[in-house]
Amino acid sequence: MVAALFGCWFRVGGARSALVGPVIPVGRTVVQISMSRSQVVLLGLGLLLILLLYVGLPGPPEQTSWLWGDTNVTILAGLTPGNCPIFYREVLPLPQARRVEVVLLHGKAFNSHTWEQLGTLQLLSQRGYRAVAIDLPGFGNSAPSEETRTEAGRAELLQRVLRDLKVHNAVLVSPSLSGHYALPFLMRDHQQLHGFVPIAPTSTQNYTQEQYWAVKTPTLILYGELDHILARESLRQLRHLPNHSVVKLRNAGHACYLHKPQDFHLVLLAFLDHLP
Incomplete structure (x- = not known):
């Protein structure tokens, strides 16, 4: 998932490395973001944690009315x-x-x-x-x-x-x-x-x-x-x-x-x- 999101793996002389991140165009200039392998792993773990938290969090509590009776009754x-x-x-x-x-x-x-x-x-x-x-x-x-x-x-x-x-x-x-x-x-x-x-x-x-x-x-x-x-x-x-x-x-x-x-x-x- 991390590689798909960030495209950070590439080959140098037949060996894999994790030094280059996604290529982001800025105007006519192309900026290349460098990332170390540990940064990529941490970022991926962070995203995974966010996803798990989102899925596991309970929904909002049910709204219960204080009133429990027919409001049309004449008092x-x-x-x-x-x-x-x-x-x-x-x-x-x-x-x-x-x-x-x-x-x-x-x-x-x-x-x-x-x-x-x-x-x-x-x-x-x-x-x-x-x-x-x-x-x-x-x-x-x-x-x-x-x-x-x-x-x-x-x-x-x-x-x-x-x-x-x-x-x-x-x-x-x-x-x-x-x-x-x-x-x-x-x-x-x-x-x-x-x-x-x-x-x-x-x-x-x-x-x-x-x-x-x-x-x-x-x-x-x-x-x-x-x-x-x-x-x-x-x-x-x-x-x-x-x-x-x-x-x-x-x-x-x-x-x-x-x-x-x-x-x-x-x-x-x-x-x-x-x-x-």
């Missing part, structure tokens, strides 16, 4: 009544409504809009679920509230939101920070919940093994494989819930629903579809 928005209104986004079931309704909380760096961007609200609507995503007090479009200073206040706030929005047979999805609200509610009012989906929530260490044993709510414990701190700590406590299953999302971190949205949605829908 309603509003504020709950009362002195400390809570902002919410809501979708209604497109086909025949299923029994349970999904309430989506959020982590510290997020708000209800996250579930719209991710396509979770749209997807739940397509599958026949009414779904409500709320902005916790002090996040998104919800003002801070003094009520959230106590555990009882946070549980009562969540209970009031469900009552104001006429949510029945609720399945509560609680990632990260929102465990600060979901767990007090679970311990006090778990009879109102038809299902619970904790995603590495905070505050799990605040309750005893006996308190967890008393909760009979069907629970899907979700966490990311790469979340080595909060996921492990919460899993250690949540395993005391008597009616639970555990799913670990591979190659996903703390906000596993963002890192692996399709896997998250498939697991969530499977849990919801099989609730009695």
Whole structure:
């Protein structure tokens, strides 16, 4: 290949040599490039390496959309009544409504809009679920509230939101920070919940093994494989819930629903579809 490309081999008195390279015309002058044998070999090896690298390099990564749902689903928005209104986004079931309704909380760096961007609200609507995503007090479009200073206040706030929005047979999805609200509610009012989906929530260490044993709510414990701190700590406590299953999302971190949205949605829908 090298000889064909560069024409650098010729004979002098019957012997082969590698002293002359290609002949390149420059105007009316002919310039002859001299190359040593070692230079020719190195150049040939370099070209071969480039060729191998070009063939062996992987193609560009697949472009995956963050949004995984029908963008044509209508998303309603509003504020709950009362002195400390809570902002919410809501979708209604497109086909025949299923029994349970999904309430989506959020982590510290997020708000209800996250579930719209991710396509979770749209997807739940397509599958026949009414779904409500709320902005916790002090996040998104919800003002801070003094009520959230106590555990009882946070549980009562969540209970009031469900009552104001006429949510029945609720399945509560609680990632990260929102465990600060979901767990007090679970311990006090778990009879109102038809299902619970904790995603590495905070505050799990605040309750005893006996308190967890008393909760009979069907629970899907979700966490990311790469979340080595909060996921492990919460899993250690949540395993005391008597009616639970555990799913670990591979190659996903703390906000596993963002890192692996399709896997998250498939697991969530499977849990919801099989609730009695």
